Amino acid sequence: MTELQAEQGVQALEVPHEAKTRRNRDALIALAVFVVLALLPTVFSSKLLLDFVIRCAAYGLFATSLNLLVGYTGLISFGHGMFFGLGAYGFGLMMQKTGVPVPVAFVATLGITFAVALVIGAICVRLKEIYFAFVTLAFQMLIHSTILSWVSLTGGDQGLRGGIPRPPFLGIDLSNQLHLYVASCALLVIGLFLMHQIAQSPFGYTLRMIRDNATRASFIGIDVWRAKLTIFVLAALFASTGGIIMALFVSGAYPEFAYWTISGEGIFINMLGGVTTFLGPMVGTVLLLILNDTVTRLTDYHGLVLGIVILFFAIGLRKGLMDFVVEWYAQRRSGGGERG
Amino acid sequence: MLEIRSLSKSFGGVKATDNVTLDFTDGSLTAVIGPNGAGKSTFFNLITGALKPDAGQILLNGLDLAGRTPPEIVRHGIGRAFQVASIFPSLTVQETMLAAVCADQRKASVLHRRFPLAETRDRAEHAMELLGLASKRNRTAATLSHGDQKLLDIALALVLDPKVLLLDEPTAGMGTEERWRMIEKVRELWETQKITVVFIEHDMDIVFKIAPEIVVLCYGRILATGKPDAIRRNEAVIEAYLGTEHHAGITV
Numbered sequence: 001m002t003e004l005q006a007e008q009g010v011q012a013l014e015v016p017h018e019a020k021t022r023r024n025r026d027a028l029i030a031l032a033v034f035v036v037l038a039l040l041p042t043v044f045s046s047k048l049l050l051d052f053v054i055r056c057a058a059y060g061l062f063a064t065s066l067n068l069l070v071g072y073t074g075l076i077s078f079g080h081g082m083f084f085g086l087g088a089y090g091f092g093l094m095m096q097k098t099g100v101p102v103p104v105a106f107v108a109t110l111g112i113t114f115a116v117a118l119v120i121g122a123i124c125v126r127l128k129e130i131y132f133a134f135v136t137l138a139f140q141m142l143i144h145s146t147i148l149s150w151v152s153l154t155g156g157d158q159g160l161r162g163g164i165p166r167p168p169f170l171g172i173d174l175s176n177q178l179h180l181y182v183a184s185c186a187l188l189v190i191g192l193f194l195m196h197q198i199a200q201s202p203f204g205y206t207l208r209m210i211r212d213n214a215t216r217a218s219f220i221g222i223d224v225w226r227a228k229l230t231i232f233v234l235a236a237l238f239a240s241t242g243g244i245i246m247a248l249f250v251s252g253a254y255p256e257f258a259y260w261t262i263s264g265e266g267i268f269i270n271m272l273g274g275v276t277t278f279l280g281p282m283v284g285t286v287l288l289l290i291l292n293d294t295v296t297r298l299t300d301y302h303g304l305v306l307g308i309v310i311l312f313f314a315i316g317l318r319k320g321l322m323d324f325v326v327e328w329y330a331q332r333r334s335g336g337g338e339r340g
Numbered sequence: 341m342l343e344i345r346s347l348s349k350s351f352g353g354v355k356a357t358d359n360v361t362l363d364f365t366d367g368s369l370t371a372v373i374g375p376n377g378a379g380k381s382t383f384f385n386l387i388t389g390a391l392k393p394d395a396g397q398i399l400l401n402g403l404d405l406a407g408r409t410p411p412e413i414v415r416h417g418i419g420r421a422f423q424v425a426s427i428f429p430s431l432t433v434q435e436t437m438l439a440a441v442c443a444d445q446r447k448a449s450v451l452h453r454r455f456p457l458a459e460t461r462d463r464a465e466h467a468m469e470l471l472g473l474a475s476k477r478n479r480t481a482a483t484l485s486h487g488d489q490k491l492l493d494i495a496l497a498l499v500l501d502p503k504v505l506l507l508d509e510p511t512a513g514m515g516t517e518e519r520w521r522m523i524e525k526v527r528e529l530w531e532t533q534k535i536t537v538v539f540i541e542h543d544m545d546i547v548f549k550i551a552p553e554i555v556v557l558c559y560g561r562i563l564a565t566g567k568p569d570a571i572r573r574n575e576a577v578i579e580a581y582l583g584t585e586h587h588a589g590i591t592v
Contacts, residue, residue, distance in 0.1 A: 203448065205439040
């Protein structure tokens with residue numbers, strides 16, 4: 001023990017009270033949000049609203065998990081959508097081919113995603129910046145091509161046809177829209193709570209250090225490759241969960257779920273909502289789905305409108321909506337470079 | 341004790357480090373000097389694992405660290421600060437220190453607890469106080485002055501509780517007054533922390549004033565080692581690097 005250690009003493013203390021409090025507070029908020037969402041159908045009976053929230057859950061988990069890579073670690077993945085597709089196809093095939101109960105298929109799909117993400121991640125996270133981005137895109141296209149060409153298993157460009165069996169379990173019948181809605185809300189809230197815990201854990205700060213300066217991070221003893229691989233796999237699991245919700249919602253899986261445009265939408269959502277706040281991608285998801293739903297109803301040129309919107313955020317605000325709001329609020333409060 | 345044995349590294353046909361053998365005794369303060377391109381930073385890069393040596397040994401208390409990765413070398417007790425402050429711009433000073441201690445305690449991968457961990461606080465606090473950064477704890481690193489960023493870089497190395505601290509031009513890019521403040525801080529750290537400090541420096545006034553031991557590198561080879569007086573009188577050093585000014589002892 002050197003003098004520095006001797007002077008301070010390095011005995012382990014208890015977990016600080018406030019840290020426990022923060023986690024408990026977050027758990028309470030999550031529970032409250034779930035209760036509000038679950039009670040929503042008693043106030044608004046619109047089936048469109050329920051469908052909207054289910055889609056928000058699927059895309060929200062996907063986009064927030066992408067932000068763990070993009071915003072927290074600085075890994076810009078153009079292929080994150082492959083795990084959304086893998087979740088949808090894995091779960092759909094499991095239910096169609098094996099007839100196992102839904103929870104078993106859910107866990108098995110996450111297991112498959114884990115294995116695939118581990119292999120792909122081990123290759124990709126060694127690469128930097130644009131090389132990482134394009135190799136993840138290449139893997140996504142590989143999976144998409146496999147789905148298209150393996151017709152006997154995946155149905156090719158027609159997707160998984162005939163619907164996904166959703167046998168009831170523990171009194172939950174996912175073929176019932178209301179049950180599916182509540183289950184999707186539960187998965188969304190649990191997923192967001194877990195991702196928030198990751199972002200606020202010591203590992204979350206390790207990711208921030210890697211994003212800021214990976215070389216320096218390695219010179220304070222951090223195994224950068226291992227940390228990047230860990231978050232790559234974790235993010236894949238949450239994206240896969242989003243895919244599972246989508247497969248349940250449409251009772252099928254389609255090649256578009258694994259196409260590069262899904263990854264593009266994920267990036268778009270993050271740009272829209274912002275990457276510097278945890279809830280930015282969730283806000284972006286809601287905005288994008290509202291835009292999609294309203295614009296496509298009004299005009300055939302919805303791509304043009306979405307392009308203008310993204311230009312507004314990218315060139316006009318130069319940040320996502322939540323980034324803008326938080327920055328504006330912080331400037332109003334302190335007006336300086338201090339962070340409390 | 342840090343022992344360098346026959347360390348060599350070439351880039352193509354250029355020998356950046358050529359059969360260097362050196363000893364740094366525990367608790368010593370050594371300046372590494374030499375003209376531009378002498379191989380000083382390469383020497384540091386080899387010791388800290390940023391570059392793999394072609395040959396030779398880097399023995400820290402008898403353990404050979406040659407060819408190991410930077411995280412492994414850091415964990416064995418060799419810390420480093422960089423010529424251009426290498427920090428985490430978006431983190432506050434306090435977050436930087438707490439996260440670094442977390443990494444040192446092998447808790448950088450902890451998922452189930454909240455940051456910061458209680459057991460990291462005292463060490464982080466102490467490092468901030470040692471470097472005079474405690475009052476700037478809530479400033480993001482990007483908003484600090486150049487001098488404070490250099491101090492934060494050193495604090496990052498020091499908070500890991502190294503046995504050997506390598507400082508690559510701690511005064512680079514500073515004005516005269518700031519340079520002296522920084523070097524006094526380095527000296528103070530060396531005296532209070534009782535660690536081995538090796539620093540690269542171009543300002544000969546500083547080198548001859550504070551370094552009890554000096555190593556002169558030239559074209560990747562050791563030109564001379566010894567006390568300041570001996571270095572100042574060494575004809576090979578005068579010819580290759582110092583010139584006549586320091587030989588006459590005017591500036592010291």
